[in-house]
Amino acid sequence: MKLHFMAFLALFALAASAAASVCQRTLHDGWRFRQGSSEIWHPARVPGNTHLDLMRERIIDDPFFRLNERAVQWVDKEDWMYETRFTPTVSELSATNQVIVFKGLDTYADVYLNHQRICEADNMHREWRCNVKGILKEGENLLEVYFKSPIRRNIPKFDALPYRHNTGPDHSQIGGIFDKTISPFARTAGFEYGWDWGPRLVTFGIWRPVVLETWSDARIADVWYIQKDVTKARAKLRTVVEVEADRPVERAKVAICADGRRVAGRTVSLSKGINKIALDYTVNRPRLWWTNGLGEPYLTKMVAMLDAGCRDTVATRLGIRSLKLHNDKDEHGHNLYFELNGEPLYAKGSNMVPNDNFLSRLNDSIYRRVVKDAADVNMNMIRVWGGGIYEDDAFYNYCDEMGILVWQDFMFACQTYEVDSAFLATIRQEAIDNVRRLRNHACIAVYAGNNEEQDVWFGWGGKKRYFDEMGQGERVWKMQRSIFYEVLPEVVSLYGGGTAYRPSSPWAFEDTPSDGVNGDDHYWGVWHGGDPIEAYFDHHVRFQSEYGFQSFPEYESVLKFNPDPRDHDIYSEVMMAHQKAGTYANHRIEEYMRRDYRVPDDFKAFLYVSQVLQADAVKMGMEAFRRDRPYCMGGLVWQLNDCWPVASWSSRDYYGRWKALHYVTKKAYDDILVSPRVKADDAKAHGNRQVAALPGQEDTGVKSSSDVAIGRKVLEVKLVNDRRSAANGILRVQAMTIDGDVVWEKTEKVSLPKNCAVDAGTVRVADMLGGENPANVFFYITFKTGGKTYYNIAYPLRQKYMAYRKPKIETGIVASADGYDVTLRSDIFARAVFMKIKGIDNFFSDNYFDLLPGQKRTVHVTTSKDLATFSHELEITTLGDGYED
Structure with missing residues (x-):
């Protein structure tokens, strides 16, 4: 087999024409731009956007600094012209096929080559391929892109409707267009219109690469690796090589190799146009791809080769794995969990928004850092949220490399959409472009049709509003259904290679966003609902795909956008401009802080305690949901990152600084979790009993298990094992004073089965205090196995009642x-x-x-x-x- 493959390589190298089939050249040089109503040109960068070009020319100031966001709202009301000139090479001019490919245009753009229109774009999430054969000429060529204002284009559509769409956090007031929320009409990233963690910066630009692609005879247009049946013993694969030919070819050779070894090949006849060539083969004893923490995310080096009088190759790194999403009926309802290579997987991760409002600033190193930061704290899943973008290839490549699964939303979020045939057609092509682009990535775990559209309709009063107040309910729901229950699942079925699809997140049934016993859930009782943090332990769901808590960035990060000490107050105008959830969110932080912590007067100290509060709160949620396995099989925190400097739910701020939450995640997401909880021994009977407040400590009136008398409290310890193997070890529970004296201790051997959560024991708190004041005692719990010690700490009282002192x-x-x-x-x-x-x-x-x-x-x-x-x-x-x- 090896000799046969080497002979093939030799023939391939000496193939007739002896030239690569496809030539690609980026067209990124020499661009300039101007305002549509001006004749003054300025230098531009491509890929890029208008705001960044205006900043470089000092026409606008950095919108991320202080209050500058407000001063740049005029930009999206204008049209903008971009142009460059380039000279094709002799080989490009002689090629049979000549295409200019725009990987991303934001959003409404007419493209001209030598004054002939070659493209009319209306969707920033699509790739645009422009045939320029017969237009491309010898010598200098003029390429122009005319961007039209999405605001001026869509306000007439808004005005023409007899009803208004639910539009979530569209900040139209900041945009200066009053209540005209036009985001439902545009296939632009929803977050550009503002969110409760992001500014309103509606951008323009050639935001992804533009490429001149030329070829003759034949080329490999696409390679699709379908993993039909994968076990540890063998992997049955089908590779579909899509060959585009501009003439018939009688004897074309197509071959596949894996890690340098030929595994399949055929000689075929090609017709003019698209030819789909399927090759079935088996890889014995494959090195499987595993998620972070479960094993090596091995990537097999696959190469597809074509010899058709010209030659072409496409290399792919393929993670060979079996991945299933279970949604099976059980005694409770329907479960929801991933099975990887035959093992049930508990998903530990976070939700990701775009890493910058100015998307062209994102580069390989930024994507590597954000994925590595997730992997370094033991995450195994990132949800790409539906109000942003289908991320760059670099993001998915790093997820493949680091063993991070991706829950991929389609780009719809928190609103209803106005749908006609043209809008539906561009959505269909958007979905096809991105599913085809992503389908060979081992990291892609599931597609969800949207973020919280079902909540908008069934949970937030949308259905009642459209039906009862406007009489448009049937029409509007039909439009939404055409996207999420017809077009998107059809595209995933045709092009996704068996990847699971869910119509929304959260989603239980078509008329039920979430119910606790079916599907995934977004829980905001803690935070938006004002529930005690301990309520996480009472919230039992099958998969928790959103939950979170706000904090401020650390002081050094605040100085980057707000350096003036006169503005160092969380209610200052500058700080409120960078708190997009409004005064409500600041009040929430203060309210929860008063419940559990001593509230500092100093600005810098307040920022610090806000991060400790966030970390403690979300850590409690992480532990609560992990304790609940196998009933609950996933927890994804809202949110991983920021798109600009802001107070938000993120665990990493805009500058990539780890907040307290990100640091504590590493232990909370470790493969073995020690989870102690101090609670009432009979929460139903005693949950409302309060301890007296210490002098000077105001009580908020919120009752939880933390408020019961010491005599009715117990320490409950659970152990969670996410490993693929059992763990035998020593569990030690200690009660220790602030000064370090051990006043109570218990040690025992524990056998912890794989993939499980087990009760490790319960002890009465009063029995552990050894006569000490509970304010002077904390509980230190360790589990030692295989040379590694896992630990956690619990407290008999709320943090504000603990007798902490300044340490040396x-x-x-x-x-x-x-x-x-x-x-x-x-x-x-x-x-x-x-x-x-x-x-x-x-x-x-x-x-x-x-x-x-x-x-x-x-x-x-x-x-x-x-x-x-x-x-x-x-x-x-x-x-x-x-x-x-």
């Missing part, structure tokens, strides 16, 4: 690769230790951690600062710092 923390600093290793040691228990230096160009390997009395913890700090500067700037903050004031 010794530091030792040693220079190391790309920075310093800092070793910390505290005299007493130090809660939520936060380390920082000036600026944001640094990274701490660990932060916001709890430090036991006498315990040493070494943290690596990546920084270019010299030792003297670093030592001087290093600051350490703990929650106890403000408890002695």
Whole structure:
């Protein structure tokens, strides 16, 4: 077989014409732009957008800085012209086929080559292929793109309707168009119109590459790897090679190799046009692709080769795996979980919004960092949220490499859409373009038709409003159904290779967004509903695809967009401009902080405590849902990242700085979880009993299991194992004072089966205190197995009632690769230790951690600062710092 393959390679190398079939050249040089009503030209960058070009020309200031977002709202009311000139090569001019490919145009654009229109674009999510044969000429060619204002184009559509669409967070008031929410009419990324975490910056531009593609005779137009049946013993694959020929070819050779070994080949006759050639074959003992934490995400190097008088090759990195989404009926309703290579998978991850409002700024290194940051804290899934974009290939490549599954929404979110035949046609092609582009990625786990459209209709009063108030219910629902129950599932079925499709997220049934016993759920009782954080433990669902809690960015990040100390108040005009959920959100943070923490007066300290609050809250949710396996088989936090500097639900801020939440995620998402919970021994009978507030501590009136008397509290410990193998180890439960004295201890051997959550025991809190004041005691629980120790900490009282003190923390600093290793040691228990230096160009390997009395913890700090500067700037903050004031 190997000799046969080598002979094929030799023939391939000496094939007639001896030239590659396809030539591709980016057309990114020499662009300039002007306002449609002006004759003044300015230099432009492609890929790019108009706002960035205007910023470089100093026509507008950075919209991310202070209040500048308001000053640039005029940009989206104008038309903009872009043009460049280029000269084709001799080989490009002699090619039989000549196409200019725009990978992304945002959004309404007419494209001209040498004054002939070659494209009329209306959808930023599509690829546009423009045949320029007969238009491309020798010498200089003029390529023009005329972008039309989506605001002026769609306001007449808004005005013409006898009803208004539900439009979620469309910030039309900031945009200066009053109540004219025109986002449902445009296939533009929804977040550009504003969201409760993002600005209103409706952009224009050639936001993805533009390529001159030329070829003659034949080319490989597409390669599709269909994984028909995959086991550890063998993988049965079908590869469909799509060959486009401009003439008949009698004997064309097509072959597939995997990791340098030929696995399939055929000699075929080609007709003019598209030829689909299917090759079936088996790979024995394949190296399987696994998610982060379960195994190696191995990628097999696949190459498809064509010899048809010319030659072409397409290389693909393929993760060979069996992936199924179960939605089976059981005694409760219908489960929802992924099965990877025969193993049930608990999905641990987060929701991702676009990483920048100006999408052309996103590059390979940014995508690598965001995916690596997810993998580094033990995530195995990212949900690409439906109000943004189908991400760049680099994102999915890194997800493949790092073992991160992708829950892929189609780009619809939180509103109803006005649908006619043209709108439906462009949606269909948008879906085809992106499903075809993504289908060979091992990371693609499921497609969802939208984000929260079912909630808009059935849960947020949309159905009642359209039917009862406007008499348009049947018509409007029919339009939505045509997208999510007809076009999109048909495209996924035809082009998705067996990838699962769900009409919405959340979704239980067509008339039910979520019900707790079927499908996925978005739970916002904690935060929007004002429920106690402990309510996570009472919320039982099959798959939690959204939940979260807000915080502010850290102080050093705030200085980047708000450097003036006079504006360092969370209600200042500048801070409120970067709090898109409004005063309501600030009130929520304060309300929850008063319930559980001592609220600092200092701005910098308030930002810090807001992050500790967020981390503690979401960590509780992570643990609650993991404890619930196998009933609940996934938890995706809202949200992973930001598109601009803002107070939000993110675990990483816009600058890539890890918040406290991201740091604690690493332990909360580890393969084995130690999950202690202090609760009422009979929550039903005693859940409303309150302890008296300590002097000076205001009670909010919110009741939870944290408020019952000590005598009625128990410490419950659960262990969760996400491994593919059992774990035997030693469980130790200790009650320890703030000064480090152990007042109670219990140790036992535990056998933890694979893929399970088990009760590890319950102890009465009063029995563990050893006569100590509960405010002076915390519980330290460890599980040691295979040389690794997993741990967690629980508290008998709310944080504001704990008797924390400012610790004395010794530091030792040693220079190391790309920075310093800092070793910390505290005299007493130090809660939520936060380390920082000036600026944001640094990274701490660990932060916001709890430090036991006498315990040493070494943290690596990546920084270019010299030792003297670093030592001087290093600051350490703990929650106890403000408890002695």
